[in-house]
Structures are given as structure tokens and as C-alpha cells.
Amino acid sequence: MYDAWKILVGLAIFLGLFTFAFWMNAGKAAPVPEVKIDTPEIKKMPEPERKCVEDKHFMRTTHMQLINHWRDQALRDGDREYVNKKGEKYVISLQNTCIKCHSNKKEFCDKCHDYAGVSPYCWDCHIVPPEEPKEEPKGNEL
Numbered sequence: 001m002y003d004a005w006k007i008l009v010g011l012a013i014f015l016g017l018f019t020f021a022f023w024m025n026a027g028k029a030a031p032v033p034e035v036k037i038d039t040p041e042i043k044k045m046p047e048p049e050r051k052c053v054e055d056k057h058f059m060r061t062t063h064m065q066l067i068n069h070w071r072d073q074a075l076r077d078g079d080r081e082y083v084n085k086k087g088e089k090y091v092i093s094l095q096n097t098c099i100k101c102h103s104n105k106k107e108f109c110d111k112c113h114d115y116a117g118v119s120p121y122c123w124d125c126h127i128v129p130p131e132e133p134k135e136e137p138k139g140n141e142l
């Protein structure tokens with residue numbers, strides 16, 4: 001005589017384990033990983049003004065073209081001022097503009113690029129300023 005319930009429980013556990021990997025990935029179908037924007041430079045901006053040079057969607061999808069355009073504008077036309085869609089001005093510089101705000105290049109640019117399998121060769125020549133040391137937690141807060 002078998003205990004039908006034991007079989008059912010066993011089967012449920014088996015199916016659970018078998019499909020575990022699938023549901024573990026279920027929430028991760030997003031096209032890009034979460035990237036951190038909590039750098040010292042960005043935190044200096046008041047929260048509602050924590051914006052990139054263009055809107056987030058545009059940056060996410062089009063930053064590659066944007067910086068190529070920056071390079072051409074800076075080097076071919078000698079014009080190092082970028083005016084965004086809202087009319088705000090930025091100095092055209094990978095190091096002093098993009099990486100000034102996104103000083104966590106490893107956790108930001110690199111993380112996303114590793115995920116997407118791209119490795120821009122820009123840093124062969126362009127300098128990545130060293131990241132500012134992380135703030136130490138204050139002893140009395142532990």
C-alpha cells in the first residue's frame with residue numbers, strides 16, 4: 001500500500017526543486033542590471049535635481065551615440081559646450097563631466113557593460129580618476 005499523500009508531497013518537492021532555478025530568475029528578466037547612482041557628486045545635488053545630462057531613458061539607450069557626438073563636436077568642431085534638450089549647458093568631457101558624477105565607474109559603467117558584453121576601449125587613453133574612498137560608518141552608529 002502506498003501513501004498517496006507522501007507521493008504527492010514528494011512530487012511537489014521534486015517539482016519545486018526542479019523549477020527553483022526558473023523562478024529565481026523570474027524577477028530578473030529586466031534588460032539591464034540595477035546600477036548605483038549614489039556617488040558623492042550626485043548626492044550633493046538636491047534629490048529632485050538628481051538628473052543626468054539628458055533624461056534617464058535617453059541616457060540608458062543612447063549614451064553611446066551621445067558621447068561619440070561629444071567627441072566629434074569637441075575634436076572636429078573645437079566646441080566643448082553641450083546644450084541639452086532643456087537648454088542646460090555642460091562641458092564636454094568624459095572625465096570631468098560623465099565620470100565626475102559617475103565616479104563609481106566600476107559599479108556603474110563597467111557593471112552594465114559587463115552584463116551587456118561590451119568593453120569600450122575609451123579607457124586605453126582616457127583617465128579614470130580614482131574613486132573617492134567610501135565613507136566609514138561612524139562608530140557610535142553601530
Ligand code: HEC
Nearest residue numbers: 035037042050051052053056059060063067097098101102
Ligand atoms: C550632473 C551629474 C551627471 C552627469 C554629468 C552625468 N550623469 Fe549620468 N546620471 C546621473 C544621474 C543622477 C542619473 C540617474 C537619473 C535618473 O534616475 O533619472 C544618471 C543616469 C545615467 C544613465 C542611466 C542609468 C540607468 O539606470 O539606466 C547612464 C547610462 C548615464 N547616466 C551615463 C552618463 C554619461 C555617459 C555621461 C556623460 C555624457 C553622464 N551620465 C553624465 C548624473 C549624471
Ligand code: HEC
Nearest residue numbers: 032035060064067098102108109112113116118119120122
Ligand atoms: C544601464 C546600462 C549602462 C550604463 C550604466 C552604461 N552603459 Fe555604456 N553601454 C551600454 C550598452 C548596453 C552598450 C552597448 C550598446 C550597443 O552595442 O549598441 C554600451 C555602449 C557604450 C559605449 C560604446 C561602446 C562600443 O564599443 O560601441 C560607450 C563608449 C559607453 N557605453 C560608455 C559608457 C560610460 C562612459 C558609462 C558610464 C558613465 C556607461 N557607458 C554606462 C550600457 C550601459
Ligand code: HEC
Nearest residue numbers: 067068070071074075092093094095120121122124125126
Ligand atoms: C587612442 C586614444 C583614445 C581613445 C582610445 C579614445 N580617445 Fe577620446 N580623446 C583622445 C584624445 C587625445 C582627446 C583630446 C583630449 C583633449 O583635447 O582634451 C580625446 C577627446 C575625447 C572627447 C572630448 C573631450 C574629453 O576630454 O572628453 C570625448 C567625448 C572622447 N574623447 C570620447 C571618447 C570615447 C567615447 C572613446 C571610446 C569609445 C574614446 N574617446 C577613445 C584619445 C582617445
